[in-house]
Amino acid sequence: MSRRSGILEFAVLGLLRESPMHGYELRKRLNTSLGVFRAFSYGSLYPCLKTLVQRGWLVEETSGQPEAESGTAQPAPLGGRRARIVYRLTAEGKEHFEDLLSQTGPDAWEDEHFGIRFAFFGQTSRDVRMRVLEGRRSRLEERLARMRASLARTRERLDDYTLELQRHGMESVEREVRWLSELIESERSGGRRSRPTEHESADPAHGAPGPSEDTDK
Amino acid sequence: MSRRSGILEFAVLGLLRESPMHGYELRKRLNTSLGVFRAFSYGSLYPCLKTLVQRGWLVEETSGQPEAESGTAQPAPLGGRRARIVYRLTAEGKEHFEDLLSQTGPDAWEDEHFGIRFAFFGQTSRDVRMRVLEGRRSRLEERLARMRASLARTRERLDDYTLELQRHGMESVEREVRWLSELIESERSGGRRSRPTEHESADPAHGAPGPSEDTDK
């Protein structure tokens, strides 16, 4: 029970790996650095932090003030700002996160997970990065094939708007495939390339967040 | 209570408006015509159908065979294929769906709803279409502005991959904005992508899409 996949959990561990933080700050980071995609609410964040503590991946540190010289450790931070609970990644937590980072199962390139995986590519080994990028690409290519097939079958019967929606959807996926191909190429040839900086012109652009999910099971 | 948003419900009513269908077929249509986005499972579809029947928006028709001349109506369709339950939209259901179609609240242009709304644009009046398209566009423009602001603030501190992710995300949104602009232009000038025809007096008097929620509060 409790497979706890949760992209929130992953993101929290990843952010705390960089530095300890309290909930409120964490939430803001989730919605800027990573949160291009999703905005998480406190209603999910705080409970998540609790369970991570229970599993020993995080520890709470009730810090009244940064430089509290007073002997009394946790209970009464009377004097500083409201007792903020700072969460710090434990050694086990770090280990666990690295396990997660190294996983290359199909989950890693599903719509919901791919973004967050990519966001932590800086912490990910090259071969894992490659597998994830390639996995995602072939995922999207499959999807594209299905879309084309289905479109070919039903084209006549669809009205203009439905057609336009399909067309736009496919274009978005095609774009993302091209983007992935560029990234893969760039990884293959040694990485860290300074991208062809903005010329504001015909840059071979990239994909859209094609609304999610697959057709069939 | 019971805000009953549910994009599934909307999609089911919309598809059944075209013609009656049984669950299995419905599910397939959801995953081809509309389902570029999402694949719904039977586990949500069948219960949804049930509740729609309870509300009087659908009626079940247990049809053993198309031309069952036999007097016994429902109970025993022994002879045809397995008793498929065909769902038909009632007058009330139709009315309800048209109510939904005419709604132009912020929900209509949220990520999850916009796709399905667009898919039924063929059934939607022009002014509603315009409001939804413009609402969506200004939604995305807000988002873009926030992304740019946040990027400007944090650019230095982000690693290459995070940066690339942000860049790609923004580009996708920009693309969708352009797409919407084209559609809006095309709607304004009389529709069906033929010719540019007359534009009416440039009055942007649309029910202004207010600054709506996303990241922070």
Added chain:
DNA sequence: GTTAGCATGTAAGGAGTTACATGATTTT
């Protein structure tokens, strides 16, 4: 004669949201 696809469901649960509740601190 067995696999593949048609067809309908239910129970449990996952992953998150909203609304509520509370209070401190900073800015206006």
Added chain:
DNA sequence: AAAATCATGTAACTCCTTACATGCTAAC
């Protein structure tokens, strides 16, 4: 002194999925 924003949490609920359970019919 009011408003914004910082900060933490809980309970109820939503919407959907997975896994299970069942059985028929068509094709190989």
